[in-house]
Amino acid sequence: MVATFDVKERLRQRFAADVLHADRAGGMESITVKKDRIVEILGFLRSEPDLAFDFLSDLGGADGMRLDWPQWRDRFQVVYHLRSMKHGRRLRIKASVPESDCRMPSVTGLWKSANWMEREVFDLFGVHFDGHPNLKRILCHHKFVGHALRKDYDIHQGQWLDETESMMDEIGEYGENPDDGGFSELVPVNIGPAHPATHGTLRLFAKLDGETVVRVSPEIGYLHRGFEKHSESGSWTMVIPYTDRLNYCSAMLNNVAWCHGVEKMLGIEVPERTQYIRVIVSELSRIIDHAVCVAAMLVDLGALTNFWYLFNLRERIYSILEELCGARLTSTYVRIGGLAYDLNEGFIDQVRAILRDIPKNVGDVIALIKKNRIFLDRTVGVGAVSKELALSYSWTGPCLRASGVAFDLRKSDPYLGYENFDFEIPTYEDGDVYSRAMIRFDEIVQSMRIIEQALDRLPSGPIFSEDKRVHLPDKDKVYGSIEGLMNHFVLVYDGIKVPKGEGYHPIEAANGELGFYTISDGSGRPYRVRCRPPCFTIYSGYSEIAAGSMIADAVPILSSFNIIAGELDR
Amino acid sequence: MGIESFFANKQGFVATKLDNLINNVVNWGRQSSLWPYPFATACCGIEFMGVVSNTHDVARFGAELVRFSPRQADLLLVAGTITYKMAPVLKRIYDQMLDPKWVIAFGVCAASGGFYNNYSVVQGIDRIIPVDVYLPGCPPRPEAFFDALIALQEKIKGEKITRHDREQRPQLRPESDTSWKVPVVDPAQRAIRRGE
Numbered sequence: 074m075v076a077t078f079d080v081k082e083r084l085r086q087r088f089a090a091d092v093l094h095a096d097r098a099g100g101m102e103s104i105t106v107k108k109d110r111i112v113e114i115l116g117f118l119r120s121e122p123d124l125a126f127d128f129l130s131d132l133g134g135a136d137g138m139r140l141d142w143p144q145w146r147d148r149f150q151v152v153y154h155l156r157s158m159k160h161g162r163r164l165r166i167k168a169s170v171p172e173s174d175c176r177m178p179s180v181t182g183l184w185k186s187a188n189w190m191e192r193e194v195f196d197l198f199g200v201h202f203d204g205h206p207n208l209k210r211i212l213c214h215h216k217f218v219g220h221a222l223r224k225d226y227d228i229h230q231g232q233w234l235d236e237t238e239s240m241m242d243e244i245g246e247y248g249e250n251p252d253d254g255g256f257s258e259l260v261p262v263n264i265g266p267a268h269p270a271t272h273g274t275l276r277l278f279a280k281l282d283g284e285t286v287v288r289v290s291p292e293i294g295y296l297h298r299g300f301e302k303h304s305e306s307g308s309w310t311m312v313i314p315y316t317d318r319l320n321y322c323s324a325m326l327n328n329v330a331w332c333h334g335v336e337k338m339l340g341i342e343v344p345e346r347t348q349y350i351r352v353i354v355s356e357l358s359r360i361i362d363h364a365v366c367v368a369a370m371l372v373d374l375g376a377l378t379n380f381w382y383l384f385n386l387r388e389r390i391y392s393i394l395e396e397l398c399g400a401r402l403t404s405t406y407v408r409i410g411g412l413a414y415d416l417n418e419g420f421i422d423q424v425r426a427i428l429r430d431i432p433k434n435v436g437d438v439i440a441l442i443k444k445n446r447i448f449l450d451r452t453v454g455v456g457a458v459s460k461e462l463a464l465s466y467s468w469t470g471p472c473l474r475a476s477g478v479a480f481d482l483r484k485s486d487p488y489l490g491y492e493n494f495d496f497e498i499p500t501y502e503d504g505d506v507y508s509r510a511m512i513r514f515d516e517i518v519q520s521m522r523i524i525e526q527a528l529d530r531l532p533s534g535p536i537f538s539e540d541k542r543v544h545l546p547d548k549d550k551v552y553g554s555i556e557g558l559m560n561h562f563v564l565v566y567d568g569i570k571v572p573k574g575e576g577y578h579p580i581e582a583a584n585g586e587l588g589f590y591t592i593s594d595g596s597g598r599p600y601r602v603r604c605r606p607p608c609f610t611i612y613s614g615y616s617e618i619a620a621g622s623m624i625a626d627a628v629p630i631l632s633s634f635n636i637i638a639g640e641l642d643r
Numbered sequence: 644m645g646i647e648s649f650f651a652n653k654q655g656f657v658a659t660k661l662d663n664l665i666n667n668v669v670n671w672g673r674q675s676s677l678w679p680y681p682f683a684t685a686c687c688g689i690e691f692m693g694v695v696s697n698t699h700d701v702a703r704f705g706a707e708l709v710r711f712s713p714r715q716a717d718l719l720l721v722a723g724t725i726t727y728k729m730a731p732v733l734k735r736i737y738d739q740m741l742d743p744k745w746v747i748a749f750g751v752c753a754a755s756g757g758f759y760n761n762y763s764v765v766q767g768i769d770r771i772i773p774v775d776v777y778l779p780g781c782p783p784r785p786e787a788f789f790d791a792l793i794a795l796q797e798k799i800k801g802e803k804i805t806r807h808d809r810e811q812r813p814q815l816r817p818e819s820d821t822s823w824k825v826p827v828v829d830p831a832q833r834a835i836r837r838g839e
Contacts, residue, residue, distance in 0.1 A: 226762070231727055231766075234731055294726075295684065296726060302762065388696070391693075638684065
């Protein structure tokens with residue numbers, strides 16, 4: 074069955090007139106189609122059993138204004154990254170959208186997660202989606218003029234805002250009775266963005282019936298820092314510090330995701346020692362991220378003691394990472410092709426010491442909450458998410474696994490040699506707040522197992538790839554030979570030159586699938602960087618999941634998602 | 644306004660001595676029990692969690708009572724990037740705080756926009772609200788925050804309580820965009836608040 078698999082041919086048979094171009098770049102089939110029948114095409118790919126591309130991994134846009142590729146016919150492309158959960162394959166579909174007719178059908182009917190992603194494409198590129206239920210800006214503010222990610226929008230052109238959006242269009246008239254002169258017994262309540270329960274940058278606008286949330290609508294974009302635009306203005310290496318600040322609770326994982334994706338585009342294999350070190354720091358970051366998530370969630374439930382316990386753990390890991398790379402939060406440790414530094418002396422002993430102490434730290438917290446009546450009453454059965462709903466919202470990571478889908482990129486699409494480690498994917502069935510909290514503890518245990526194995530087998534050797542395109546030559550070669558000097562000069566002046574093409578190589582970050590869809594025009598600067606943030610899709614399901622719950626439950630539901638604003642808004 | 648207005652009208656040697664004494668006592672009270680409002684938006688907010696947690700413990704400096712209502716706080720800690728979308732919210736929260744009030748720009752993003760020099764990020768919160776202490780770092784270490792806190796305490800020590808607090812406030816950055824209005828309350832939201 075697998076041998077006959079050819080998406081391209083299947084699509085050509087069915088939609089001959091609509092397929093414009095097909096190629097295979099960076100290990101993924103990539104098909105450009107006309108925009109008008111996109112819903113039929115994606116529906117076909119989704120429903121055919123031998124294709125079964127049922128998971129919308131990512132949806133983004135790209136502006137080809139300064140790109141002279143022959144296959145790039147129109148100015149814009151809307152890019153869909155699909156994944157088949159059944160067959161484990163990935164596919165990229167690109168819809169070509171001309172500037173003169175900047176609209177196309179919406180696929181919100183197929184995947185619920187398309188709702189926010191299409192809004193983002195509309196916001197940043199100005200592509201209109203017909204049939205979208207609520208097409209308005211999402212990251213930039215409501216009075217913003219122009220579309221920020223178009224190539225002709227100046228990066229420095231800021232636009233002041235003098236009042237926040239009322240959001241009455243989404244929530245205002247809901248529940249009003251026209252016969253009664255628009256009277257409603259529902260109470261509108263604005264929560265955030267400066268509210269402790271929304272962790273600083275999220276805004277919710279809810280309508281309450283007593284204490285029940287009847288309808289709630291999140292507003293995001295309060296931390297939109299222009300990551301993607303910035304990435305397009307510097308060299309490939311200069312993106313690394315910006316990735317630190319996406320999910321700032323686990324900066325190492327973002328570094329790894331970015332460098333891994335670029336290395337795949339360059340076709341570079343990093344040395345084995347680098348892979349192992351990356352695995353160790355990734356898993357340490359994952360532990361911190363999960364600890365912070367659960368700690369913040371328990372604070373929201375009023376359990377402050379656990380916060381101190383878990384933050385002790387976090388502080389200790391931070392001091393290890395600080396000794397390794399010089400920074401506590403924003404590490405910038407991983408480089409394209411290698412690492413900034415080798416492990417410091419004593420790193421291994423420090424990590425082993427903390428691995429001995431984590432069970433005590435985490436065990437204390439679990440002992441405090443596991444049989445705690447208040448914790449159980451407030452989490453068990455609250456905000457339950459079914460498997461189907463989670464997949465429709467393109468959930469990944471612990472939240473999806475809490476709903477019973479054992480999908481983990483470390484197992485399903487192994488990278489960095491994760492296939493050589495012995496670990497399990499914990500899953501829960503209920504998909505409620507309790508599962509989402511407990512699964513993080515289970516994953517901490519699994520991460521510890523991985524770190525232990527990696528420390529045991531840590532090979533010696535170089536930490537940087539020998540490839541001349543990424544590796545600065547040693548100083549004696551720079552001063553002693555003309556080749557070394559030229560190599561150094563070119564790398565410093567032009568930066569790393571990634572070959573023309575596009576790539577999407579996601580990894581499993583603490584919140585789920587984190588990938589960067591990158592387009593390179595060969596100039597030494599990324600032409601387009603699109604970040605696929607895991608919590609963006611997770612949060613897009615919030616209004617459906619929280620509707621009907623108590624207002625007090627809406628808060629733990631939100632914190633169990635582990636929304637990190639830097640990653641959400643980029 | 645009791646003490647401040649009383650001494651503002653008094654003249655003479657005794658009043659001046661007493662004035663100094665009261666000044667010192669009140670400022671000592673103010674500097675040693677700052678109630679921060681953490682306006683934490685980004686990475687610096689995570690580091691501020693490190694500041695209040697047990698390893699570093701901001702309670703040693705008397706500023707551990709974190710308030711999430713601007714009306715109960717006198718120190719606004721702007722920890723994180725402020726975007727144009729967030730600017731009206733920050734301005735509103737600052738205006739809601741009662742005098743005397745102080746502001747620390749926690750981290751380079753709040754102080755100057757940091758390395759986010761782009762269409763979305765306010766290039767320093769001193770374009771919107773006056774800032775007393777600028778704290779560099781991306782994010783600053785907890786120790787750096789304590790340094791800023793001590794600097795602010797020194798500053799408070801030198802302030803005159805008899806002068807109106809507004810006059811002692813730092814200036815906005817001169818090149819501020821003056822076309823920017825003070826945010827207004829959305830009419831629809833005002834109607835909600837009144838129960839209309």
